[in-house]
Amino acid sequence: VMERAFGPLGTTILVETGPADPSDVAAREAYWRKRRDRDPDLWVVELDIASAERFAAETITLG
Template sequence: MSGSLPTAILVSALLKRVNDAGGMGMVRARGDAESGTILLILNEEPGASRLLERVIGVHGKPVFVATGPIDANDAGARDAYWRRRRSRDPDLWVIELDIASAERFAAETILDG
């Protein structure tokens, strides 16, 4: 991803923005500081979450794609999914966000970064 900011800086900026807005963000797994992939766990309503991954889209720009288990209420399946992904890709960052409009915060920070 030449021309983009290192992953560690994007993650740091995202966590700061979320925390400054009164939400909570945490790193569940730290990946490669320069070019690691980012997997987001978005907790926007009690008991339900969804997973998004930052990938390079068909036009060469970063985009989010939905990933993970279908049942948003199955925390065990969600955790098992990202742990399996992490075991195959140690460069993967796993970031959990607990704030309303979590996808908007992430898009403004790490897709434009």
């Protein structure tokens, strides 16, 4: 689980968040659902592609 945040220099970065075991599907879903309760504008996007972290970094932080 990656989330956009502001880095120390004020630039946009991606940080790892979520459950301790990222392979726990139920924990991942519970995590984003809890976040969604607090932030109704939250977007949850699941990427099932090669180099998903790189794609997200290039798309989200540079966009």
